[in-house]
Amino acid sequence: MERENIYVTRSSMPPYEEYIEAIKPLWKSHWLTNMGEYHRELEEKLKEYLEVSNLSLMVNGHMALELAIQVMDFPEGSEVITTPFTFISTTHAIVRNRLKPVFCDVKLSDGTIDEDKIEDLITEKTVAIVPVHVYGNVCNVEEIQRIADKYNLKVIYDAAHAFGVKYKGRGIGNYGDASIFSFHATKIFNTIEGGAVAFSDPNLYGKLYNLKNFGIRGEELVTSVGANAKMNEFSAIMGLCNLKHIEGTIAKRKRLFEEYRSGLKDILGFRLFEAGTGTEQNYGYFPVLIEEEYLLNRDELYEKLRDHNVYTRKYFFPLTSDQACFKNRFRDTELVCARELAKEVLVLPMYEEMQMEKLVYILDLLNN
Numbered sequence: 244m245e246r247e248n249i250y251v252t253r254s255s256m257p258p259y260e261e262y263i264e265a266i267k268p269l270w271k272s273h274w275l276t277n278m279g280e281y282h283r284e285l286e287e288k289l290k291e292y293l294e295v296s297n298l299s300l301m302v303n304g305h306m307a308l309e310l311a312i313q314v315m316d317f318p319e320g321s322e323v324i325t326t327p328f329t330f331i332s333t334t335h336a337i338v339r340n341r342l343k344p345v346f347c348d349v350k351l352s353d354g355t356i357d358e359d360k361i362e363d364l365i366t367e368k369t370v371a372i373v374p375v376h377v378y379g380n381v382c383n384v385e386e387i388q389r390i391a392d393k394y395n396l397k398v399i400y401d402a403a404h405a406f407g408v409k410y411k412g413r414g415i416g417n418y419g420d421a422s423i424f425s426f427h428a429t430k431i432f433n434t435i436e437g438g439a440v441a442f443s444d445p446n447l448y449g450k451l452y453n454l455k456n457f458g459i460r461g462e463e464l465v466t467s468v469g470a471n472a473k474m475n476e477f478s479a480i481m482g483l484c485n486l487k488h489i490e491g492t493i494a495k496r497k498r499l500f501e502e503y504r505s506g507l508k509d510i511l512g513f514r515l516f517e518a519g520t521g522t523e524q525n526y527g528y529f530p531v532l533i534e535e536e537y538l539l540n541r542d543e544l545y546e547k548l549r550d551h552n553v554y555t556r557k558y559f560f561p562l563t564s565d566q567a568c569f570k571n572r573f574r575d576t577e578l579v580c581a582r583e584l585a586k587e588v589l590v591l592p593m594y595e596e597m598q599m600e601k602l603v604y605i606l607d608l609l610n611n
Contacts, residue, residue: 246551246552246604247552248552248553248554249552249553249554249592249597249601249604249605250554250592251554251555251556251590251591251592251593252429252592252593252594253594253595253596253597254428254429254433254594255431255432255433255485255488255492255594255595255596256481256485257481257484257485257487257488261484262480262481262484265480265483265484266477266480269476269477269480274476275475275476275477276473276474276475276476277456277473278456278473279476279479280476281476281479281480281483282300282473282474282475282476282479284479284483285300285434285474285479285482285483285486286298286299286300286439288483288486289439289482289486292407292486292489293406293407293414293415293416293424293441294409294413294414294416294417295414295416295417295441296443296445297441297442297443297444297445297447297448298416298439298440298441298442299439299440299442299447299448299451299452299455300437300438300439300473300474300479301437301438301439301440301455301472301473301474302436302437302438302455302471302472302473302474302475303425303426303427303436303437303438303472304332304403304423304424304425304426304427304430304437304438305332305335305336305425305438306438306455306470306472307423307424307425307438307439307440307472308332308333308336308373308399308401308403308423308438308440309335309336309339309340310440310451310454310455310470310472311399311421311423311440311442311451312336312337312340312342312371312373312399313340313454314447314450314451314454315370315371315397315399315420317340317342317370317371317397318370319341319342320341320342320343320368321342321343321368321369321370321371322342322343322344322345322366322368322369322370322574323337323342323343323344323345323369323370323371323372323373324344324345324347324356324361324364324365324369324371324372324373325337325344325345325346325347325356325372325373325374325375326346326347326349326355326356326373326374326375326377326581327346327349327562327563327564327565327578327581328349328354328375328377328559328562328581328584328585329375329377329401329559329563330403330559330563331563331566332403333373333375333401333563334563334564334566334569336373337373338569342370343368343573343574344564344569344573345364345369345573345574345576346562346563346564346573346574346576346578346581347360347361347364347576348360348576348577348578348579348580348581349377349580349581349584350580351580351583351584352516352517353377353380353516353517353519354377354378354380354516354530354584354588355374355375355376355377355380355381355382355383356372356374356375356382356387357580358382358383358386358387358390359386361387361390362390362394364576365390365394365396369394369396370396370397371396371397371398371399372387372390372391372396372397372398372399373398373399373400373401374387374398374400374401375400375401375403375404376400376401376402376404376405376408376415377404378404378516378527378528378530379404379405379408379524379525379526379527379528380516380518380519380522381405381408381410381415381519381522382400384400384410384418384419387419388418388419391419397419397420397421398418398419398420398421399419399420399421399422399423400415400418400419400421400422400423401422401423402415402416402422402423402424402441403423403424403425403427403430403438404425404430404527404528405422405424405525405527406424406425406426406430406431406432406525406527407431407432407489407493407525408522408523408524408525409522409523410519410521410522410523411521412521414441416441417441417443419443420442420443420444421440421441421442421443421447422440422441422442423438423439423440423441424438424439424441425437425438426438426439426478426482430527431489431492431493431496431525431526431527432482432485432486432489432492433481433482433485434474434478434479434481434482434485435477435478435481436478437474437478437479437482453466453467453469454467454469454470454472455469455470455471455472455473456469456471456472456473457469457470457471492595493525493526495595495596496525496526496527496593496594496595497524497526499526499529499593499597499599499602500524500526500529500593502599502602503529503591503593503602503606506602506603506606506609506610507531507606507609510537510609510610511536511537512533512534512535512536512537512538513531513532513533513534513537513609514531514532514534515530515531515532516530516532526593528558528590528593529590529591529592529593530558530588530589530590530591531588531589531590531591532584532587532588532589533587533588533589534587541557541586541587541588541589542557544589544609545557545589547608548605548608551608553592553604553605553608554592555589555590555591555592556589556590557585557588557589557590558588558589558590559585559588560585560586560588561585562578562581562582562585564578591605592605
């Protein structure tokens with residue numbers, strides 16, 4: 244009998260009846276988009292949950308980052324220091340703003356940008372740093388801010404993996420000038436598709452509103468050029484429903500995370516990223532590093548697991564700097580550690596409703 248496929252993730256969803264009941268009022272109001280009642284309610288509840296003062300909902304995480312960069316009004320052709328060890332969206336958002344990414348190497352310990360290598364990359368054209376809290380691992384926010392203050396740079400965090408993460412008791416969205424979150428269907432918290440920008444300067448709210456709503460400020464008034472990045476009401480309601488269950492979602496993922504960690508600790512050739520001191524995790528992913536001591540390399544293990552109906556991800560391979568659309572286009576920098584991680588990392592299946600028997604099955608395969 245063929246075993247059921249086990250995918251790397253599966254969308255968290257509220258009880259069917261709960262969501263259906265919640266969307267019923269839309270058939271009465273017919274207000275489906277344009278910052279309706281549920282859009283406004285979710286914005287307020289996310290500010291409370293994420294413990295941030297300012298937040299703007301977006302149609303997805305990519306547009307959240309693209310507009311968070313755009314609202315800073317950097318001169319065209321300016322340089323932005325960022326990481327190549329991330330989803331392609333991070334780099335796209337920089338380039339689509341007509342800025343030049345400067346790729347900084349990362350740390351082998353946790354995959355985040357290596358703060359000790361940032362200053363050497365700063366030039367007179369540098370305007371910002373865009374680090375990524377990869378897999379929810381928190382960047383060295385204190386050192387990054389020190390560097391930013393020294394050189395008068397903006398800091399915009401890609402916190403797509405870090406929903407609900409806290410560092411030293413503060414919501415992760417409080418660090419830097421802005422942080423963006425993704426509420427894509429594969430994330431620990433989803434609105435089907437969605438995202439948000441959390442930011443420190445309250446004056447940015449109106450500017451982000453203009454950018455995501457065509458610059459419309461009245462029925463006959465358009466004050467600036469903007470895009471369409473509004474979240475619709477169906478997505479907002481999905482978010483409101485999922486937010487009610489987020490603590491349970493994280494708790495279930497934590498149990499799976501700890502079971503994985505316990506089961507892998509004695510397998511030679513497996514390494515886990517180091518958990519940061521003072522960090523409250525969200526257990527959104529379970530990445531492992533396949534080192535030389537293991538009997539298979541990462542790519543061989545990826546294929547062997549697929550043969551047994553287990554679908555993992557080489558997350559992130561190749562580096563964004565090595566993708567066809569960016570290769571050899573920007574300043575050449577040393578990315579030794581990032582390339583090493585890209586060859587070794589494998590994200591194992593983990594999601595809220597994953598049965599423990601499936602996890603045990605995966606561990607048995609890895610032990611075999």
